Amino acid sequence: MGWLDYFRTSRKNSASIAKERLQIVVAHERLQRSGPDYLPLLQKDILEVIRKYVPIDPGDVRVNLEKDGDYSVLELNISLPEKSP
Amino acid sequence: MAKVIVVTSGKGGVGKTTTSAAFATGLARKGHKTAVIDFDVGLRNLDLIMGCERRVVYDFVNVINNEANLNQALIRDKRVENLHILPASQTRDKEALTLEGVGRVLEELGREFDYIVCDSPAGIEHGAYAAMYYADEALVVTNPEVSSVRDSDRILGIMASKSRRAVQGDTPIREHLVLTRYSHQRVARGEMLGVDDVLEILGIPLLGVIPESQSVLQASNAGVPVILEESSDAGQSYDDVVARFLGEERPHRHMNGEKKGLLRRLFGT
Numbered sequence: 001m002g003w004l005d006y007f008r009t010s011r012k013n014s015a016s017i018a019k020e021r022l023q024i025v026v027a028h029e030r031l032q033r034s035g036p037d038y039l040p041l042l043q044k045d046i047l048e049v050i051r052k053y054v055p056i057d058p059g060d061v062r063v064n065l066e067k068d069g070d071y072s073v074l075e076l077n078i079s080l081p082e083k084s085p
Numbered sequence: 086m087a088k089v090i091v092v093t094s095g096k097g098g099v100g101k102t103t104t105s106a107a108f109a110t111g112l113a114r115k116g117h118k119t120a121v122i123d124f125d126v127g128l129r130n131l132d133l134i135m136g137c138e139r140r141v142v143y144d145f146v147n148v149i150n151n152e153a154n155l156n157q158a159l160i161r162d163k164r165v166e167n168l169h170i171l172p173a174s175q176t177r178d179k180e181a182l183t184l185e186g187v188g189r190v191l192e193e194l195g196r197e198f199d200y201i202v203c204d205s206p207a208g209i210e211h212g213a214y215a216a217m218y219y220a221d222e223a224l225v226v227t228n229p230e231v232s233s234v235r236d237s238d239r240i241l242g243i244m245a246s247k248s249r250r251a252v253q254g255d256t257p258i259r260e261h262l263v264l265t266r267y268s269h270q271r272v273a274r275g276e277m278l279g280v281d282d283v284l285e286i287l288g289i290p291l292l293g294v295i296p297e298s299q300s301v302l303q304a305s306n307a308g309v310p311v312i313l314e315e316s317s318d319a320g321q322s323y324d325d326v327v328a329r330f331l332g333e334e335r336p337h338r339h340m341n342g343e344k345k346g347l348l349r350r351l352f353g354t
Contacts, residue, residue: 013275018231019282026238026286033242
């Protein structure tokens, strides 16, 4: 790094981009593996049932399990298309 | 009973075998009876890094299958007393490492040794699983680079759920971060994740930082664990890693640049 660098337009350094990307992907993957093994299968089955009636994408079904003290909340979040054909 | 330490990373090429060789040599040099086992069945390399490739007769899988006993398969290091190497098989596949068989060999080794260092293969398949299953402690070898950090986090998750300690509900495996191929110059320039960044993401205690160093390749060329290159920065850093592991307090060195003069700062290096 020489003195010329001081005149270059400052752009975000790549290390901080790396850190941000890692924080997001690691947090996401930790959430996935903290759930029980059946969640992905459950998600797939629910998707298939709904697809019998409404055309939706795999990404439209979100299954979330949250632990709160001694009980767990299973949350299903299904985005239906705005206009069913 | 010996302490079982797995050297793992998920990602390949980050320095697991270099670290296993240096760490085991360092423990032995401190007077602890140490065995280092190559779990990379089919891709044996620890023997080359340790410089004993021409002395391999029997291997880990032979011992598991009762085709040889431990004393026949263990290679005694010629440089360092108390150090023994158990090489991997070059011809079998990883399925040969049955959990039962690995457990039997570790138990037998445990009667004689203080420390058993398990050099894990890359990946999260059976070989890596067998290497970490019985571990009491883990050295997670990570490069300051996105894919390596992500894979380390993945392997930490697997150890926390699939290891024997996790399955049996014992106290969890004690985890240590060994950050390798570190370049403080690149960190200073904002081109490389710094040690604090990696610590923040992985959330495990730091055992040591090994600088990117030419001496690592030179040592592997010669079949000498780099910790024995006492004048090299990487060798000294591994010596610190071993000392800290054994409870000694050592300041981190080779992590910051030497002070640059005004001329070097202006005209670069």
